[in-house]
Structures are given as structure tokens and as C-alpha cells.
Amino acid sequence: MSGAARATSPDMTSTGPTDDPKRATGAPGGGDGAASGYAPRHTLPLRVEIVRQLRRRRTAVMFGLLLALPWILVVAFELGPAGRQGGLRLSDLATQSGLNFAAFCLSVSANFLLVVAVALFCGDTVASEASWSSLRYLLAAPVPRDRLLRQKLIVALGFSAAAVVCLPVMALLAGTLAFGWNDVIVPGTGETIPALDVLPRFGIVIGYALVSQLVVAALAFLLSVSTDSPLGAVGGAVGLVIVSTILQAVDTLGSVREFLPTYWNTAWLDALALDMDFTGMIKGTSVSVTYAAILIAFAFRRFRRKDVVS
Amino acid sequence: MKLRGGRRPAIVLVVLMLLATVGWVLWPSGPEVRGEDHTITVVDGPSDDQRVTIDATFFPPAGGxxxxLVLLGHGFGGSKRSVREQAMLLAREGYxxxxxxxxxxxxxxxxxALNSPDYEVKDVKQLIDWAARRPEVVLDAPGxxxxxMTGASYGGxxxxxxxxxDERVDAIAPxxxxxxxxxxLFPNAAGGGPENGVFKRMWAGLFFNRGGGTPSISGVGGLGGAAGGTGDGPGTGTDDGNEAGRDAADDRARDGAGPDGSGRATPSAPRGQGGPPTEQEVRxxxxxxxxxxxxxQVAETGKATPEAVELLRRSSPISVEGRIRVPTLIIQGQRDSLFPLSHADANARAIAATGAPxxxxxxxxxxxxxxxxxxxxxxxxxxxFDRHLKRTGGDDGAGAGPSFTVTRDGGRDPGTRRRVLVHAGSGRYPGLAGTQTRRVPLAGPDQPVAVPPGGSPAAISAVPGLGGLAGGNGGDxxxxxxxxxxxAAFASAPLSRPLTVTGAPTVRLRVYGEGEVTLFAxxxxxxxxxxxxxPEGQVxxxxxxxxxxxxxxxxxxxxxxxxxxxxxxxxxVVSTTDMAYANPTKAAVHRVGLAxxxxTVPLAPELAAPATGPDAWTWALPLAAVAAAAAILLAGRRRRRDDRDADPxxxxxxxxxxxLTKRYRDGEFAVRDLSFRVERNQVLGLLGPNGAGKTTTLRMLMGLIHPDAGEIRIFxxxxxxxxxxxxRLGSFVEGPGFLPHLSGRANLELYxxxxGRPLADAHLDEALEIAGLGAALDRPVRTYSQGMRQRLAIAQAMLGLPDLLVLDEPTNGLDxxxxxxMRRVLTRYAAGGRTVIVSSHLLAEVEQTCTHVVVMHRGRLVAAGPVGELLGSAAENGTRGRLEDVFLDLIGEKA
Structure with missing residues (x-):
């Protein structure tokens, strides 16, 4: 170091302050006293945050898992003993067509795997910065707190959305290659719907899956802001989702269950019925948006007032 | 002590929850209901000369x-045991x-005798006489x-x-x-009356067979299972059978599982005791x-004789039209090919005509x-019964509840994915003709239809007894x-909007043929x-x-x-055969067309389910949440003018x-009333033992911690x-903070x-040279040693050559x-019009680097000024001119 530093030191004295006399005299760059070129609205651009997150190993592992799962299931269906013919459950119909297979993949992963993925991307984002201590340098840069949260939230939601979308799309691809582009057989009733008719509905399914994961995202984000432990934030969000799932199985709670955050998670199945029914999905969207709005508002409020000591 | 105080609420909460759970489990679950078995002897018959022993169970009101009084009748083929569950439920409610x-x-x-006025009705009147003497029964008048009265099917x-x-009956719910x-048994949808009706062969067969005993083919339930808990449940003439079997059958009937425990075939026990049954008994x-x-007679010919019609009608409400004048709740099944909705309609009209609710x-x-x-x-x-017997909630019939309710499919429960039902209601019973009608055009030519010889094979619509098996839960x-x-088939055009038919549609057909033609529409x-x-398998x-x-x-x-x-x-579809009916056996060909x-379909659009479509909360909740979120955010907003608060x-x-003041959460001061000032070109040393509040001060300086009082001004x-x-502040406080998966170079670049400032302002190369990491610069930071990270962090603090540089223990980990x-770098840095603040515990180092010193102890400022001055004052006091001694002296720890 000493050698390098010695080599640099003349530069330090010659270039630095004399370069810019105005700044050297401490004259404020603008009314807010910022350094020249600094503007709060330009701090932490999305591209920077995306690069920061994208190069992480857990991102690659999670996406790898989500993209590999459909193929693992294809292999499992191909190797396994011939399934019960004539059953009308989603799992019985999985090998009927690529779309049936994609619906099956989504149904088996929506309750846990996707929850973990979303909780990971949204729960880890602030907490891991805190645990690396890089958070305080970002805040002192300064990236305004609201902006930091906003940018991080956008990127985390973007990664979560990519995770939720990539699984069914890969499942559709894998299922179509393995089981063919056939008409969809509706679970439960056995009716068939032409594949091309279902394709736009599949878009609705994915869109609803995204919306229903908003609760998990918002909850994980709030925990992420509240703790310095990334594991705590992710685990806490997944844990609360599990508790909610258990509670919704208690029939005696009656209509109270409708307000549990996970209650409507499977409502997207209605979009694959012969007659689409949006009631469940609308209610689910309503509940999801409600929780998400309040949890995210709390996250911002909490972060604004927080003393960053990590 | 502190810890214990923090745990106490949690312990109290856990204990309260435990108590609540225990209390909930042990809470008495309503009063006990006990049934008393009685054998009541009645006299009946057309001339009141037949003695019959009725096996009865009396359940006193549970509360004492x-x-x-509620008389609860059982379904055909059942017994008093079939309705035990419902009886206990009513008794628990005080009946x-x-x-x-x-x-x-x-x-x-x-x-x-099929509920004949001469037999069963007389029996029940005497049961009421018997109950009138019970001290547990409310009397309107002596006797x-x-x-x-309630019950399903035969009991209804x-x-x-x-x-x-019997005038004493006050309300019924058949x-x-x-x-x-x-x-x-002989319906005729063309209105020709039972004499010209079509024999409902399968149902009639089951019905009359049930009176003799239970068919031994398992799976043919028929008269009851489907009716569910209230009625015909487990058909059994075998009260001498074992208890367990009976209870199991009861349970199944409560679940509405369809075919009942009909595997047991035994003729009526009380009579043919011992010995083979007589010819009469078998027949x-x-x-x-x-x-x-x-x-x-009728089963053999498939035709209703006038005597048969007369006999069946004596056992039917049609024979007593106008004489039922009590509040009546009629519950009829939509999946019922034995007693279809038209029977409920006729009963409702007849009773409503008397003015009864x-x-x-x-x-x-x-x-x-x-x-x-x-x-x-x-x-x-x-x-x-609460309304009309207990007379709670207003007088007879007034208000309360819709007059007409239809159970409809409510989609699936999204949590359990099970089908749910909704109950659509309206204030007025529209009858089978609806409150509106609509004509839906049908098209189709006249078509020939053949009657197969022997009437077989026959079309299938609803198969009695199989309905419960095939029907599933609400599906068709x-x-x-x-x-x-x-x-022959006639179809409409595809509907352009949904059509909800409530009632009995009508059509006019034209039939070409010879003689009496039997058809099924x-x-x-x-x-x-x-x-x-x-729909509902009805024909x-x-x-x-x-x-x-x-x-x-x-x-x-x-x-x-x-x-x-x-x-x-x-x-x-108009068909010549139907499996459930007596079909013509003579081969023929007719033609059927549309007259x-x-x-014409009846509609009742006023029927409204209590919750059609999304509830109001569906829209209100997110809006309220967004409003609440906005409130949460706005309330938490600090005053904006702080940003613009500048002192020229x-x-x-x-x-x-x-x-400057900051307290810890427990109230202790971390920094207390701290004031000092740093001028340009100074290299300020911030000194103090551990816990003096140096780092807290620096954190407040970086805007990471909110001060409780006081202020910090930079320029x-x-x-x-x-x-x-x-x-304009560059900082390195309490160790480096890098993304471990990125290289040193990427970390600085991304930082x-x-x-958001222009790349040209960064002076990245100079900073990287200060770090002096060489080839390691492109390795992930997680592979760095402590010293390498330290240097990288100082280089990061210097990015953009900030006017004020704050370094916390910068020489930790350096050789x-x-x-x-580092000392030289800092001195030169400040010399160019910039300012450097260094906090350190290495006094010798501070002494050599800094021009000025601020000494803190326990959150307070104890001394501030140029290094020379401080040393000088110390020299005057007679101590040797070393900062260490001055420092120890200042914080009062000098030996």
C-alpha cells in the first residue's frame, strides 16, 4: 500500500481541492448544499440495484431451482408407474397436455416454493445490506431513505415477479415438449377447452399468482426493514404464511378465514374452469392489495424513523 | 431485573391463553338431553275399534x-330412531x-295405512292427547x-x-x-289427471316394498337417505337389530349420504316372531x-283405477284443501323425482289461500x-317454530325472513375448494309460473319417434335411489x-345472455299417432x-x-x-320411454313436432342471494387500506423544511x-450536550475511551441516527x-461495508x-491507488483480509474527494x-482546503496527524482545541507534554 499511496499522494494534493475552487471553499452547489452533480432523484438507479442483486449466488440458485423443477417433474411423471387413468384431479391430468402440466406445476409450487422465492427476494433485500454494513454507506452517500426503499422494493418485486412467471412458463415449455400441445382437460369436471382458448386464461392465472404473492412480498419487506438478519426476515415471512395456511383449514372460523392472507391463493383455479369465475380472484386481489398496502406503508414509516446502527 | 421485566407480559399472555383454552374445553356444552321411551296405546280404525301400540320417545325440553311440543315424524321405511338427532337438537333449544x-x-x-285419516291421523291425535298431560309441555288451553309438527316425506x-x-296443531314444517x-305416482304433465297418468313404476315399487321390509340389494336406497337427517333416513324395520348398526345408519342418514343402510333385510319384527312368514305377510x-x-292392481296394469286414486287422495292434503290453516314452512327438494316441486307449490297455494302464513x-x-x-x-x-310456537320476534308470520328461498350453487369455497351453496330469497313466493315469463324460440322439424317393443331399452333420466350415488354434491x-x-329434439339458438329459469317451463307440442300415446318431455x-x-334429472x-x-x-x-x-x-327432448316409468310395451312409431x-320459461329475477357477486368489502377494503397507508406515511413524515434549513x-x-444529545433506549445518555466546531484545513482528532460516544456522534453526523436534541450543520x-x-461528506465509520460477492472494483463502481453523480467526479483511479490492492481488486471482497477491506473502505470514503472526510479508526489493521x-495522505488531503475528522484511540497517532483535538468522555465534551494548545496547557500544569497524559488527566483516570 505504501508504495501505491506514495505514488498517488502528489495527485491528491495537486488535483483535489484546487481543481474546483468553488467546492474547495465550501460553497454549496445548490440551495440544498449538495455536491455538484448530486441529485436525490438520481441516486441508486434501478440498474445499479439490479446488478447488485443479480450477481448474488442465491439469486442464481433460486432461479435455477425454479427453472429445473418442471423438468424434474416431467422426469418423475415419465419414470413413475402409469398414473390412475380417468381421475379428474389436477395431478391425474398433469400429463394430458402442456397446459395441464403447467397448471399442476403452479398448484404444487404456489403454496411453498414460490412463497419462499418471493420471501427471499423481498425479505433479504434490506436486511442483507444491513448485515453487510453496506446499508449505512448507501444512506450516507446519501441515498434518501424513501428512495432507497422504493428502489429496493421495485427491484425485489421485479425479481419476485420473474420468479413467479418463470416457473409456469418453463413448465408450459417442458410440458408441451413432453406431453404435447393438447386441449386442456378441466380438473374436477373433465370438460375440455381448446388449448388456444386457455392460453390467455393462463396469463390471468399467472397475473393472479403474482398478485396473491404480494402479501408475502410486503410482509417479507417489512420484516427485512425491521431486522438485520436476512434469514430472520425470510423465515419470518414464510412462517407467517404457514400459520395462515394452517388457520384457513379450521372450518369453524367461518368467514373470518376470508381475510386470511393465504385464503384465496388457489382462486386462480377458477380461471381454468369451463366458466370462468372471477369472484374469488377479485376477493383475493382485494385482500392481497389491502395487506400489501398497509405492510409496505409500515415498512416505509419504520425505515424512515429507524436509527441505523448496524 | 430488566430482562425479567420484559418477559413478564409474555408470561402473563401465555398463562391467559392457557386458561382460556382450558376454560373453553371444560365449559359445559349445553344442557343434557334425555329421551324417555314410552309405549302409548291408541285406538283407531274407521269405527275406532283397533288397538295399536305406538312406540314413542319423549324428549323433555333440555333447560327444564x-x-x-314438536311432533317429529319419520320417513317411509324409517322409525322413531331415524329422527333422534333432530329431536335432540330441538329439545336442546327448549322444545x-x-x-x-x-x-x-x-x-x-x-x-x-299411508297416513290415512282413519288410522295414522287418529293415532297422532291421541299422541297429542298424551303429550297434553305431560308437565313439560306448554298448554294453550287444558288438553x-x-x-x-315436522318431518320429511311420510313424516311431512x-x-x-x-x-x-286436529285444530290443536299450531304450526307445521313439512x-x-x-x-x-x-x-x-301417476303424474301427467299434460294435465289429464292421474287416471290418465304415467305410472312411476320404480318409485312406486320401492315405496311399497319399503312397507314390507327393506330390499336387500345394497345401493338401492330410495325413500330416504337423500332426504337427509330429517326424515326417511335409514330405512329399517329391524328395531331388534343391534344398536351399533342402527347408529351407523343414523349417522349416514344425517350426512345425507344417500342410500341408507339397506343391506339389512328383515321383515317387520314385532309380528312374524318365530316361524316362517305367512303368505299374506310375504305378499x-x-x-x-x-x-x-x-x-x-295398478302395478300390474300401470293404470290408476278410480278406487286407487280415491284411496291415495284420502291420504293426501288434496283431500283436505282449505282445512290446513296454520303457519306452514314447506321445504321441498330440487332433486326429487318422487315428490317434485309442483307438490310443494300446490300445498303452498292451498294453505296460503286460507290466509295462513x-x-x-x-x-x-x-x-x-x-x-x-x-x-x-x-x-x-x-x-x-321459534317464531310461531315460541312467538319470539313478533306476531304470526309478520316480517322476518323471505317467503321464498332457493338454494343455488355458490361456486367453490376458495380455501377448501369444496362446493358452497347460497340461498337466494324473495319476499313473495312466485309459484311455478314465475313473476315474469319469457318465450325462448325453439326450432326443429316434426320427427318420428319409435316405441321399442317391450318398452326396452328405455331412456334414463333420474333413477330412484341412484340419485344419491350419481348426483354428487350439487352438480348435474x-x-x-x-x-x-x-x-325428438328441438333446440334454441345459443343464448346471448344468461337465463335463470325459476319454475315450470311450458311448451305446446303436436303429436301425430294413433290412440293414447305416452311421451316424456x-x-x-x-x-x-x-x-x-x-337440470336436476327431472322429466x-x-x-x-x-x-x-x-x-x-x-x-x-x-x-x-x-x-x-x-x-x-x-x-x-321428447322421448317415448323412460326407465323410471311404466313404458308402453307395444311397438309403434309416432311423430312429434312443435305446435x-x-x-315459455318462468323467471323470478327478484330472487337475490344474500351475497351476490363480490361483497362490498371487496372494494372498500383496498381503498381503505390505501387511505390508511397514505395516513401512515404522511403521519410519519418529518418536516420538509429541515432539508432546506441552511445557515448562510x-x-x-x-x-x-x-x-447534540442522544439517549439510549434505557434512558442513559450516549451523547450529552455536545458542541464543537471544525474549520477548514483542520485535521481533527476525536478522542475518547470506549463508550465515550464517538461512534454515536459520527453516526448522527452521517444521518443514520436521529438526535434527541441539538443539531449538526455541515457547511x-x-x-x-x-x-x-x-x-459532500465522505465517511468510514465502524468498519467497512461491502457486498461480499462483488469484487473490490465493482463495489466501488457500484457505490x-x-x-447518482457523474462518473468523472469520482476520481476512481486515485481512490483505487490509495487502496493499493493490485490484482486483488478483481477478486470478490469476501476473499479479502481485514486490512484490505479497511483500505478499500477508506478509498470508498474518498471517492469524489469530499470536502469533509470522516474516518473512524482508520489505521486498524494496517501495518x-x-x-x-495514511498519515501523510490525510495531512495532504486537509491541506488542500478540505477537512478531515479522525477518531482514534491511538493517541500517539493522533498527536502526530491532527492539528486539533476534541476529547469526549461519557458522552460529554471534556476538551477541545489545537493539539499544541492542549499540550501546552498540560505543560503549564507541570505534566510532561504528551497527549496520553493529557488525555488521562482529562478523563480523570490518571493514577
């Missing part, structure tokens, strides 16, 4: 005291309940108890018949029962011989299966098969080409005296509540701290979290890009040559 096995069933003696009919013959038994079972004989409910069950809706049905009956999965060549819902469902049989030139006939189709969705077609090219006089002063601008002036170099 007196309660209104005195009497259940009994009707004559000819269970352990009661006598023979079945006149407050009586309600006795309620209607008794209400007509379920899935008949108005005209002759019409039920007629426990039926009255007259009934047995009439049944034999009537409520009609079409529920999802019936003799063909479906959903027994036990809980909902029990609730309705209870509410009816029933088998429906039409035989090729035996039917049904209205399918064609969901897609080639895919049809028959309308009719006969017409046809001619070669064509005879017009108006046919009333079965009453349904069904929504034909957009794109579906209505498909009218009028339309079907201090614009050239790098740092002024005034009265005159007040420091708040994220204040723009912080962009600078995160500031002596590096420390020396």
Missing part, C-alpha cells in the same frame, strides 16, 4: 320447565319433542298443547294431514312431501290388505340425492341417456354441441290421445331453478455541532437523514453509481508503514 314409530313401522304394531305428510284434522299421492308386508290389493324453500336435496343441507334445514325449521352429473330413434341445458345436462311424463292429423298438447315441464349460461342452448315454436453564516464552516446545512449536503503513509 315447559316448552312447546318438548315427541318422536314415534308410525303404525306398521319399527316396534309399533298395526299396519301401514290443547302448543304443537308444531302426517304433519299436513294432522294439521287438517319437508319433501306430497300434495296428491295419486299425482305423485303385503305390513301394509293394510286393502292398500296391498290396490297396489297389486306460508314459507317455501327449495333446497338442494330431495329423494334423488343432492345436498341434504342438514344444518341449514334444521336452522330454518327451528326459526319457524346425473346419468341422462336418450335412445337413438326414440326421441325434458328440457336439457346444452352446454356445448353434443354436451348436455338435465315430465304425459299422455295424449293422438290423431294422424296431429293433436296439440300443452305440456308443463318439471319445475327447476337453473341458470342457462351464455352460449348454452335450451334443448327440448308453437317456443318454450456557516456556509464555509465544515462542521458545527450544537447541543451551514442541517444534517437530517439523507440530507443532500451529505454528498459511486448509487450516488506501520501503511500507517505512516
Amino acid at each position: 320447565g315447559r316448552g312447546p 318438548a319433542v315427541l318422536t314415534w314409530s308410525a303404525r306398521g313401522f319399527g316396534r309399533s304394531t298395526g299396519q301401514i 290443547d298443547p302448543r304443537v308444531g 305428510a302426517i304433519a299436513l294431514m294432522t294439521a287438517a284434522y 319437508m319433501i312431501t306430497w300434495y296428491d299421492l295419486a299425482d305423485a 303385503c308386508g305390513r301394509f293394510l290388505p286393502e292398500i296391498c290389493e290396490i297396489y297389486r 306460508v314459507r317455501v324453500a327449495w333446497y338442494a336435496g330431495g329423494h334423488d340425492g343432492g345436498d341434504a343441507e342438514t344444518e341449514w334445514v334444521d336452522e330454518q325449521i327451528l326459526a319457524w 352429473l346425473g346419468l341422462s341417456v336418450d335412445m337413438p330413434g326414440q326421441f 325434458k328440457l336439457y341445458d346444452e352446454t356445448a354441441p353434443g354436451q348436455v345436462t338435465l 315430465a311424463p304425459f299422455t295424449v290421445r293422438a290423431s294422424e292429423s296431429g293433436t296439440d298438447v300443452a305440456v308443463t315441464l318439471p319445475a327447476i331453478d337453473h341458470t342457462f349460461e351464455v352460449g348454452h342452448r335450451l334443448r327440448l 308453437e315454436a317456443a318454450v 453564516e456557516l456556509r464555509d464552516v465544515p462542521l458545527v455541532i450544537t447541543g 451551514g446545512h442541517r444534517v437530517t437523514p439523507g440530507a443532500p449536503v451529505l454528498s 459511486w453509481r448509487a450516488t 506501520p508503514p501503511q500507517i505512516a503513509e
Whole structure:
């Protein structure tokens, strides 16, 4: 170091302050006293945050898992003993067509795997910065707190959305290659719907899956802001989702269950019925948006007032 | 102590939850209900000379005291045991309940007379006499108890018949029962009356067989299972059977599981005790011989004789029209091909005509299966009796509840994915003709239809007893098969909007043929080409005296509540055969066409489910949440003017701290009333032992911690979290903070890009040279040593050559040559008009590097000034001129 530093030191004295006399005299760059070129609205651009997150190993592992799962299931269906013919459950119909297979993949992963993925991307984002201590340098840069949260939230939601979308799309691809582009057989009733008719509905399914994961995202984000432990934030969000799932199985709670955050998670199945029914999905969207709005508002409020000591 | 205080609320909470759980588990679950078995001897017969022993169970009101009496009848083939569950439920609600096995069933003696006024009705009147002497029963007058009657099917009919013959009955709630038994067994949808009706062969066979004993083919339930908990449940003439089997059958019936425990075939026990049954017993079972004989006749010919019609009508409410004048709740099943909705309609009209309050409910069950809706049905009956027997909630019939309720499919429960039902109601019963009608055009040519020789194979619509098996839960999965060549079909255009039919559609047909022609009409819902469902499996049989030139006939189709969705077609099928009926056996070919090219469908658009579509909260909740979120955010907003709070006089002063105070959460001071000032070109040393508050001060300086009091100004601008002036501050506080998965170079680049400032301002290369990491610069930071990270962090702090540089323990982890170099870098840095603040515990180092010193101890400032001055003052005091001594002296730790 000493050698390098010695080599640099003349530069330090010659270039630095004399370069810019105005700044050297401490004259404020603008009314807010910022350094020249600094503007709060330009701090932490999305591209920077995306690069920061994208190069992480857990991102690659999670996406790898989500993209590999459909193929693992294809292999499992191909190797396994011939399934019960004539059953009308989603799992019985999985090998009927690529779309049936994609619906099956989504149904088996929506309750846990996707929850973990979303909780990971949204729960880890602030907490891991805190645990690396890089958070305080970002805040002192300064990236305004609201902006930091906003940018991080956008990127985390973007990664979560990519995770939720990539699984069914890969499942559709894998299922179509393995089981063919056939008409969809509706679970439960056995009716068939032409594949091309279902394709736009599949878009609705994915869109609803995204919306229903908003609760998990918002909850994980709030925990992420509240703790310095990334594991705590992710685990806490997944844990609360599990508790909610258990509670919704208690029939005696009656209509109270409708307000549990996970209650409507499977409502997207209605979009694959012969007659689409949006009631469940609308209610689910309503509940999801409600929780998400309040949890995210709390996250911002909490972060604004927080003393960053990590 | 502190810890314990923090845990106490948690412990209290856990204890409270435990207590609540224990209390909830141990809480008495309502008063005990006990049934007393009684054997009541009654006298009946046309001339009141037949002694019959009735096996009855009396359930006193559970709470003690007196309660209104409810007589609870059982279904055909059942006994008093079939209704035990419902009896206990009513008793628990404060009613005195009497259940009994009707004559000819269970352990009661006598023979079945089909709820005849001479027999069963007389028996029940004497049961009321008996109950009137019980001290647990509320009396309206001596010998006149407050009586309600309910029951399903056979038990519902006795309620209607008794209400007509006994003035003491105050309210009834008959379920899935008949108005005209002759019409039920010989229906004629063309209005020709039972004499010209079509024999409902399979149902009639089951019905009359049930009187004799239970068929031993398992799977053929029939008269009851489907009716659910309230009625015909487990058919059994075997009260001497073992308890367990009976209870199991009861349970199954409560679940509405359809076919009951019919595997047990035993003829009536109380009579043929010992020895083989007599010829009479085998032929007629426990039926009255007259009934047995009439049944034999009609079953053989398939034609109703006038005597048969007369006999069946004496046991039907049609014979007592106008004499039932009590509040009546009629619950009829939509899946019922034995006693279809038209029977409920006729009963409702007859009773309503007397001015008595009537409520009609079409529920999802019936003799063909479906959903027994036990809980909902029990609730309705209870509410009816509460209003009309206990007279709670206003006077007779006034207000409270819709007059007409239809159970509809409510989609799936999203949590459990099970089908749910909704109950649509309206204030007025529209009848089967609806409150509106619509003509839906039908198209199709005249078509020939063949009657197969021997009447077989026959079309299938609803198969008695199989309904419960095939029907599933509310779906229309029933088998429906039409035989090729035996039917004519007429279809509408695809619907452009949904059509909800509530009531009985009508059509006018033209039949070409010879003599009496028997036909079966049904209205399918064609969901897609080639895919049809028959709503509730209902079919309308009719006969017409046809001619070669064509005879017009108006046919009333079965009453349904069904929504034909957009794109579906209505498909009218007229068939020559139906498996459930007596079919013509003589081969023939007729032609069937439309006399009028339309079907007239009744509508009741005023029917509204309590929750149609999304609830109000669906829209209100997110809006409220967004408003709440906005409130949460706005309330938490600090005043904006802090950002703009600039003191122009201090614009050239790098740092002024005034009265800065910060407390820990426990109230102890971390920094207390700290004030000092740093001028340009200074290298300020911040000194103090561990816990002096140095780091806390630096954190406040960076806007990471909110001060409790006082303020910090950098170049005159007040420091708040994220204040723009912080962009002129470079900092390294409490160790480095890097993304471990990125290289050193990427870390610095991304950090600078995160500031949003132009890359040219960064002076990245110079900073990287200070770090002096060489090739390691492109390795991930997680592979770095402590010293390497330290240097990288200092380089990061210097990015953009900030006017004020704050370094916390910068020489930690550096070797002596590096420390020396660092010293030179800092001195030069400050010399160019910038300012450096260094906090350190290495006093010698501070002494050599710094021009000024601030000494802190326990959060307070103890000394401030140029290094020389401080040393000088110390020298005056007689100590040697070393900073260490001065420092120890200042903090009062000098030995």
C-alpha cells in the first residue's frame, strides 16, 4: 500500500481541492448544499440495484431451482408407474397436455416454493445490506431513505415477479415438449377447452399468482426493514404464511378465514374452469392489495424513523 | 431485573391463553338431553275399534320447565330412531319433542295405512292427547298443547294431514312431501289427471316394498337417505337389530349420504316372531290388505283405477284443501323425482289461500340425492317454530325472513375448494309460473319417434335411489341417456345472455299417432354441441290421445331453478320411454313436432342471494387500506423544511455541532450536550475511551441516527437523514461495508453509481491507488483480509474527494508503514482546503496527524482545541507534554 499511496499522494494534493475552487471553499452547489452533480432523484438507479442483486449466488440458485423443477417433474411423471387413468384431479391430468402440466406445476409450487422465492427476494433485500454494513454507506452517500426503499422494493418485486412467471412458463415449455400441445382437460369436471382458448386464461392465472404473492412480498419487506438478519426476515415471512395456511383449514372460523392472507391463493383455479369465475380472484386481489398496502406503508414509516446502527 | 421485566407480559399472555383454552374445553356444552321411551296405546280404525301400540320417545325440553311440543315424524321405511338427532337438537333449544314409530313401522304394531285419516291421523291425535298431560309441555288451553309438527316425506305428510284434522296443531314444517299421492305416482304433465297418468313404476315399487321390509340389494336406497337427517333416513324395520348398526345408519342418514343402510333385510319384527312368514305377510308386508290389493292392481296394469286414486287422495292434503290453516314452512327438494316441486307449490297455494302464513324453500336435496343441507334445514325449521310456537320476534308470520328461498350453487369455497351453496330469497313466493315469463324460440322439424317393443331399452333420466350415488354434491352429473330413434329434439339458438329459469317451463307440442300415446318431455341445458345436462334429472311424463292429423298438447315441464349460461342452448327432448316409468310395451312409431315454436320459461329475477357477486368489502377494503397507508406515511413524515434549513453564516464552516444529545433506549445518555466546531484545513482528532460516544456522534453526523436534541450543520446545512449536503461528506465509520460477492472494483463502481453523480467526479483511479490492492481488486471482497477491506473502505470514503472526510479508526489493521503513509495522505488531503475528522484511540497517532483535538468522555465534551494548545496547557500544569497524559488527566483516570 505504501508504495501505491506514495505514488498517488502528489495527485491528491495537486488535483483535489484546487481543481474546483468553488467546492474547495465550501460553497454549496445548490440551495440544498449538495455536491455538484448530486441529485436525490438520481441516486441508486434501478440498474445499479439490479446488478447488485443479480450477481448474488442465491439469486442464481433460486432461479435455477425454479427453472429445473418442471423438468424434474416431467422426469418423475415419465419414470413413475402409469398414473390412475380417468381421475379428474389436477395431478391425474398433469400429463394430458402442456397446459395441464403447467397448471399442476403452479398448484404444487404456489403454496411453498414460490412463497419462499418471493420471501427471499423481498425479505433479504434490506436486511442483507444491513448485515453487510453496506446499508449505512448507501444512506450516507446519501441515498434518501424513501428512495432507497422504493428502489429496493421495485427491484425485489421485479425479481419476485420473474420468479413467479418463470416457473409456469418453463413448465408450459417442458410440458408441451413432453406431453404435447393438447386441449386442456378441466380438473374436477373433465370438460375440455381448446388449448388456444386457455392460453390467455393462463396469463390471468399467472397475473393472479403474482398478485396473491404480494402479501408475502410486503410482509417479507417489512420484516427485512425491521431486522438485520436476512434469514430472520425470510423465515419470518414464510412462517407467517404457514400459520395462515394452517388457520384457513379450521372450518369453524367461518368467514373470518376470508381475510386470511393465504385464503384465496388457489382462486386462480377458477380461471381454468369451463366458466370462468372471477369472484374469488377479485376477493383475493382485494385482500392481497389491502395487506400489501398497509405492510409496505409500515415498512416505509419504520425505515424512515429507524436509527441505523448496524 | 430488566430482562425479567420484559418477559413478564409474555408470561402473563401465555398463562391467559392457557386458561382460556382450558376454560373453553371444560365449559359445559349445553344442557343434557334425555329421551324417555314410552309405549302409548291408541285406538283407531274407521269405527275406532283397533288397538295399536305406538312406540314413542319423549324428549323433555333440555333447560327444564315447559316448552312447546314438536311432533317429529319419520320417513317411509324409517322409525322413531331415524329422527333422534333432530329431536335432540330441538329439545336442546327448549322444545318438548315427541318422536314415534308410525303404525306398521319399527316396534309399533298395526299396519301401514299411508297416513290415512282413519288410522295414522287418529293415532297422532291421541299422541297429542298424551303429550297434553305431560308437565313439560306448554298448554294453550287444558288438553290443547302448543304443537308444531315436522318431518320429511311420510313424516311431512302426517304433519299436513294432522294439521287438517286436529285444530290443536299450531304450526307445521313439512319437508319433501306430497300434495296428491295419486299425482305423485301417476303424474301427467299434460294435465289429464292421474287416471290418465304415467305410472312411476320404480318409485312406486320401492315405496311399497319399503312397507314390507327393506330390499336387500345394497345401493338401492330410495325413500330416504337423500332426504337427509330429517326424515326417511335409514330405512329399517329391524328395531331388534343391534344398536351399533342402527347408529351407523343414523349417522349416514344425517350426512345425507344417500342410500341408507339397506343391506339389512328383515321383515317387520314385532309380528312374524318365530316361524316362517305367512303368505299374506310375504305378499303385503305390513301394509293394510286393502292398500296391498290396490297396489297389486295398478302395478300390474300401470293404470290408476278410480278406487286407487280415491284411496291415495284420502291420504293426501288434496283431500283436505282449505282445512290446513296454520303457519306452514314447506321445504321441498330440487332433486326429487318422487315428490317434485309442483307438490310443494300446490300445498303452498292451498294453505296460503286460507290466509295462513306460508314459507317455501327449495333446497338442494330431495329423494334423488343432492345436498341434504342438514344444518341449514334444521336452522330454518327451528326459526319457524321459534317464531310461531315460541312467538319470539313478533306476531304470526309478520316480517322476518323471505317467503321464498332457493338454494343455488355458490361456486367453490376458495380455501377448501369444496362446493358452497347460497340461498337466494324473495319476499313473495312466485309459484311455478314465475313473476315474469319469457318465450325462448325453439326450432326443429316434426320427427318420428319409435316405441321399442317391450318398452326396452328405455331412456334414463333420474333413477330412484341412484340419485344419491350419481348426483354428487350439487352438480348435474346425473346419468341422462336418450335412445337413438326414440326421441325428438328441438333446440334454441345459443343464448346471448344468461337465463335463470325459476319454475315450470311450458311448451305446446303436436303429436301425430294413433290412440293414447305416452311421451316424456325434458328440457336439457346444452352446454356445448353434443354436451348436455338435465337440470336436476327431472322429466315430465304425459299422455295424449293422438290423431294422424296431429293433436296439440300443452305440456308443463318439471319445475327447476337453473341458470342457462351464455352460449348454452335450451334443448327440448321428447322421448317415448323412460326407465323410471311404466313404458308402453307395444311397438309403434309416432311423430312429434312443435305446435308453437317456443318454450315459455318462468323467471323470478327478484330472487337475490344474500351475497351476490363480490361483497362490498371487496372494494372498500383496498381503498381503505390505501387511505390508511397514505395516513401512515404522511403521519410519519418529518418536516420538509429541515432539508432546506441552511445557515448562510456557516456556509464555509465544515462542521458545527450544537447541543447534540442522544439517549439510549434505557434512558442513559450516549451523547450529552455536545458542541464543537471544525474549520477548514483542520485535521481533527476525536478522542475518547470506549463508550465515550464517538461512534454515536459520527453516526448522527452521517444521518443514520436521529438526535434527541441539538443539531449538526455541515457547511451551514442541517444534517437530517439523507440530507443532500451529505454528498459532500465522505465517511468510514465502524468498519467497512461491502457486498461480499462483488469484487473490490465493482463495489466501488457500484457505490459511486448509487450516488447518482457523474462518473468523472469520482476520481476512481486515485481512490483505487490509495487502496493499493493490485490484482486483488478483481477478486470478490469476501476473499479479502481485514486490512484490505479497511483500505478499500477508506478509498470508498474518498471517492469524489469530499470536502469533509470522516474516518473512524482508520489505521486498524494496517501495518506501520501503511500507517505512516495514511498519515501523510490525510495531512495532504486537509491541506488542500478540505477537512478531515479522525477518531482514534491511538493517541500517539493522533498527536502526530491532527492539528486539533476534541476529547469526549461519557458522552460529554471534556476538551477541545489545537493539539499544541492542549499540550501546552498540560505543560503549564507541570505534566510532561504528551497527549496520553493529557488525555488521562482529562478523563480523570490518571493514577
